[in-house]
Amino acid sequence: MGQLTYKIRQPSDVVLVKNAVQKAAKSQGFSLLNTTRIVTATSELCRNMLDFAQRGEVRIQQLSKQGRPAVCLVFADEGPGIADISQAMKEGYSSRNSLGMGLPGTRRIMKEFHIESSPGEGTKIEICHWQ
Amino acid sequence: MHTDRIPILKLGQYLLVTIQVDLYDELAERLESDIITMARKHDSRGILIDISAVSMVDSFMGRIFSNIASMAKLMDAETVLTGMQPAVAITLVELGLTLEGVHTALNVDDGIALLEQLVGSYDANPLEEIVEEEEEETEPAADGAIDL
Numbered sequence: 001m002g003q004l005t006y007k008i009r010q011p012s013d014v015v016l017v018k019n020a021v022q023k024a025a026k027s028q029g030f031s032l033l034n035t036t037r038i039v040t041a042t043s044e045l046c047r048n049m050l051d052f053a054q055r056g057e058v059r060i061q062q063l064s065k066q067g068r069p070a071v072c073l074v075f076a077d078e079g080p081g082i083a084d085i086s087q088a089m090k091e092g093y094s095s096r097n098s099l100g101m102g103l104p105g106t107r108r109i110m111k112e113f114h115i116e117s118s119p120g121e122g123t124k125i126e127i128c129h130w131q
Numbered sequence: 132m133h134t135d136r137i138p139i140l141k142l143g144q145y146l147l148v149t150i151q152v153d154l155y156d157e158l159a160e161r162l163e164s165d166i167i168t169m170a171r172k173h174d175s176r177g178i179l180i181d182i183s184a185v186s187m188v189d190s191f192m193g194r195i196f197s198n199i200a201s202m203a204k205l206m207d208a209e210t211v212l213t214g215m216q217p218a219v220a221i222t223l224v225e226l227g228l229t230l231e232g233v234h235t236a237l238n239v240d241d242g243i244a245l246l247e248q249l250v251g252s253y254d255a256n257p258l259e260e261i262v263e264e265e266e267e268e269t270e271p272a273a274d275g276a277i278d279l
Contacts, residue, residue: 037225
């Protein structure tokens with residue numbers, strides 16, 4: 001049950017994290033579809049982190065959830081934070097030029113999704129997925 | 132920092148792009164502008180993007196594909212995305228992405244056939260032929276030959 005932490009400062013760091021998440025998912029026996037889901041979620045959340053907070057870190061944990069091997073990820077940054085989380089979670093809402101699918105879409109493809117944020121305090125998002 | 136580029140091949144009246152690496156943001160944005168520049172340069176009628184080697188498409192990449200299709204459309208070209216893996220398709224739908232304006236086909240063969248169909252039907256537009264005749268004064272005989 002390993003734990004790895006990656007710092008995110010530039011887009012090329014995201015590639016490393018995605019590879020590490022893919023490896024963790026594989027070693028937990030994830031199907032190709034579930035591996036794709038969690039790697040896609042990782043990509044979405046890393047991009048948000050770079051766009052809004054410029055930097056942050058991602059912790060990758062291989063745990064057991066409901067008796068099944070799971071991969072849990074924590075995305076933590078010290079960026080501006082989100083004033084209105086329910087608005088940010090709304091479909092089609094975007095504070096920049098995107099489709100506004102990032103957060104609601106990520107929540108939909110993960111079995112567990114938890115977000116904590118307030119202005120000036122940064123943002124912490126935890127996701128978990130299992131086979 | 133990165134100066135990598137995704138190669139774009141000219142294939143007759145089409146552009147052929149095969150994505151075989153993980154598309155990070157800069158690379159994707161560069162691809163977008165390269166495709167549009169090349170489509171303009173070669174008067175391309177269709178753009179085929181093969182993603183059979185791509186293991187993940189997130190909302191950013193989805194937006195890039197939609198952008199390419201919209202820009203291409205404004206320049207009178209159609210865009211076909213080929214070879215999407217089933218897991219990628221399922222995840223895209225679950226994310227809520229519809230890839231507006233992008234045609235899809237199972238593989239490159241089908242993609243080219245689809246482009247032939249899409250662009251072929253557009254060629255039948257008589258207005259287009261008049262415009263071409265006016266612009267290309269050097270080849271009136273060739274245009275006439277096609278009409279026969």
